[in-house]
Amino acid sequence: MFDLIMKDILGTPAILVGLFALCGLLLQKKAITDVVSGTLKTIMGFIILGAGATVLVGSLDIFGNMFEKAFNIQGVIPNNEAIVAMAQNAFGAETAMIMLIGMLVNIVVARYTKFKYIFLTGHHTMFMACLLAAVLSTSGMNSVLIVIVGSLILGTLMVLLPAMLQPTVREITGSDDIAVGHFGSFGYFAAAKVAKWTGDKSKSTEDVKVPKSLGFLRDSSVALALTMAIMFFVVAMVVGPTYIEENLSDGANFLVFSLLQAITFAAGVFIILAGVRMLIAEIVPAFKGIADKVVPNAKPALDVPIVFPFAPNAVIIGFLASFAAGLLSMFLLPLVGLAVIVPGLVPHFFCGAASGVFGNAVGGRRGAIIGAFVQGLLISFLPAMLMPVLGSLGFEGTTFGDADFGVVGILIGFIISFFN
Secondary structure, eight states: OHHIIIIIITTOHHHHHHHHHHHHHHHTTOOHHHHHHHHHHHHHHHHHHHHHHHHHHHHHHHHHHHHHHHHTOOSBOOOHHHHHHHHHHHHHHHHHHHHHHHHHHHHHHHHHSSOOEEEOOHHHHHHHHHHHHHHHHTTTOOHHHHHHHHHHHHHHHHHHHHHHHHHHHHHHHSSSSOEEOOTTHHHHHHHHHHHHHHOOTTSOGGGOOOOGGGGGGGSHHHHHHHHHHHHHHHHHHHHOHHHHHHHTSTTSOHHHHHHHHHHHHHHHHHHHHHHHHHHHHHHHHHHHHHHHHTSTTOEEEEOGGGGGGGOHHHHHHHHHHHHHHHHHHHHHGGGGTOOOBOOOHHHHHHHHHHHHHHHHHHHHHHHHHHHHHHHHHHHHHHHHHHHHHHHTTTOTTOOOOSHHHHHHHHHHHHHHHHHO
């Protein structure tokens, strides 16, 4: 029963979000048809979002494989899923309890403070719970104390980090109905701050004038497909046909395969945007029940792709700027004595794209580029700085990817080392 609740229900983001929608609709005493329809559409929206992410990640994995082969890159690739899978063997029970109690702490803090945010990104909740269990274990605490301290930290982060981003989210969305619940928040916050200092809000990425002859580029999906096609073709020409056709394309022509992968990437983004639109359309009115009855004025803090539809051009720009920062970091990290972090295309896409949207909202085109670039540096240097903390636990060779894991893990590690 415990595994059913923790892994199959609370550990499944679509079910978790659907449960909150169900509770919200029931609290509003909606008709049974509205309850069923709203709950299923909320879950469906999240599943569509996840399906798009799967399509996109599959294409990115192929590009990453080609990129590493083309330029003979060796180093550590940050991967949240990989390190969590490794840590579950040692800290599975603590992770589950921190996640469950941390979600309750989130609701209590939201209920009795001015920070009215309910964090609904279930997989990131689990990732942070795992990091907390692992890092706190180095202090010598027993399991009970690890769970108590970890839950308090997690529940507090689940409220304060969305609150930190909300002023910019309001500028992005033009409303105060939704928040961002994603543990890349320090990266997005830094991107917005730098963008505000260096950019020009009046010159938005979405106002780029396209000549009539290139009118097809006004469609962000087409522009993204062409951008990725150029990147795929460049890397494919360096790798050559033999490796691609023998190891990746199952014998298909390497250029045709590269083109299809670029279009597949754009299709994945298109699916994500469709899922986000459905999710927002259902979760916001459903959440009104929770806001009215349990946590007055509560806002759902959702996964970061919810901001993508508000600035599709900034999504492309942010990804490219973040990835460029990751490439530069490969040469800078050894100069300061840190491990080489190979740019993970998944974090650089999702976090970089979101940073582009955040930067554009407060700093326009220049802000989108500079803000996402700064965020790209953060998700390159922070994972490298986190590695010594995780390495002491036997997790050498991998690390967490997004900014908040690095900030929280490094800070807790420093505090523990100071008192030990």
